[in-house]
Amino acid sequence: MDISAVNSLSYEEFVEIFGNVVEKCPLVAATVWSQRPFSSISDIETAITDFIDGLPNAGKEGILRCHPDLAGWDLQRGMLTPESQAEQSHAGLTQLEPAEAAHISALNTQYKQHFGFPFIICARMNDKPTILLQLHQRLSNKPAHELVRAIQEVKRICHLRLHGLMCHSGPSHLNSTPPKL
Amino acid sequence: MDISAVNSLSYEEFVEIFGNVVEKCPLVAATVWSQRPFSSISDIETAITDFIDGLPNAGKEGILRCHPDLAGWDLQRGMLTPESQAEQSHAGLTQLEPAEAAHISALNTQYKQHFGFPFIICARMNDKPTILLQLHQRLSNKPAHELVRAIQEVKRICHLRLHGLMCHSGPSHLNSTPPKL
Structure with a gap:
């Protein structure tokens, strides 16, 4: 999909396609649609990062809290978004030995108790050993430093999801959307 | 559920329960969790309205764009959130005559073309004739006035959803959540 195709999308189509570039935060895509026309994919990405950076710290923490645990409960019960499922699978987190799963679970719990949000890392840019490290x-x-660090990872994940959609999206993503405005 | 029970919720439980008080924007609940402990339900509501009011106009428009059309496509294909389904049903919008449905659809389209977001009204505080009016x-x-007006309606919807949850929620809402932090 090229940028002129993106610029011709209604907000409903735009949110349908880009609504999960920031995990479970369709508000982000719904917000940046206001800034059309975009000159490039980087322009969309800048609009997204500007919106995130403009949130108060609690809002940034809120973005993190919309993410699932790595190798956690949502994965176990099959409730991950398709994007998260693919990313966690890529990093080998969907096929852990029981001891590894218990170890990561204990560390995730410790992390959440300490920071009040889940551990987030761009799984596509890492493998199991580096994620554990x-x-x-x-x-x-x-905490203040880790908030910045975790938001960096959200932006990396967003970057890859956005590029993936621009490379692979087309009319098939719009089969279930209403007629365009 | 009383306020002390709310204050004892993990962020995961809080988002599970309150994640849709603003339609399809779990980010809002995930954000205000940072402000625990809450002194009352009004205190939660104030945190939510403060967060919405603090968004740039594009962010407010984004919140509106996460809402479905009244009597629209999501209703027809059974894709409304349970909250929206109940609210639209309460206002008689789920059982329209074909001519009424076509009329509302045409007005919704006109509204979206004009403002770039869907028409939002607190369906529980209105009936079909007042909604059409x-x-x-x-x-x-x-447009600037209508943005303010529509956000007022989002806050009314949020107020009723929040009070509904405080009156009716209990441990049964937590059956599928992971162990508390």
Whole structure:
């Protein structure tokens, strides 16, 4: 899909396609639609990061809290978004040995108790060993620093999801949407 | 559920229960969780309205764009959230004559073309005739005024959903959530 096709989308189509570039936050796509026409994919990404950066810290924490645990409860009960499922699978987190799963679960719990949001890392840019290492290391960060760090990861995930959609999306994504405005 | 029970919820439980007090914007509940402990239900509501009021205009428009059309496509294909389904049903919008449905659809389309977001009204505080009247009248509002007007309606909907949850929610809402932090 090229940028002129994106610029011709109604807000309903835009949210249908880009609504999960920030996990479970369709509000982000619904917001940046106001800034059409976009000159490029980077322009969309800038609008998204500007919106996130403009949120108060509680809002940034809110964005993090809309994410699932890595190798956590939503994965176990089959409730991950398709994007998260693919990303966690890519990093080998969907096929853990029981001992590994218990270890990650204990670290996730410790992280959430400490920071009040889940551990987030761009799974497509990491593998299982680096994810575990990061989880250990980031646990000792100061909360204000870790908030910044986690939002960086949200932006990395968003970058890859956005590029994936621009490469692969087309009319098939719109089969279930209403007639365009 | 009383306020002390709310204050004891993990963010996961809080978002599970209150995640749709603003339609399809779990980010809002996920954000205000940072402000615990709450002194009352009004305190939660104030945190929510403060967050919405603090958004840039594009963010407010984004909140509106996360709402479905009244008597629209999502209703027809059974894709409304349970809250919206109950509210639209209460106002008699789920059982329209074909001519009424076509009339509302045409007005909704006209409204969306004009404002770039869907017509929103607190269906529980109105009936079919007043909703139609409002839709007609508000179409002639200036965009900046209509944005303020529509956000007022979002807050009314949120108020009723929040009070409904505080009256009726209990442990049964938590059956599928993970162990508390």
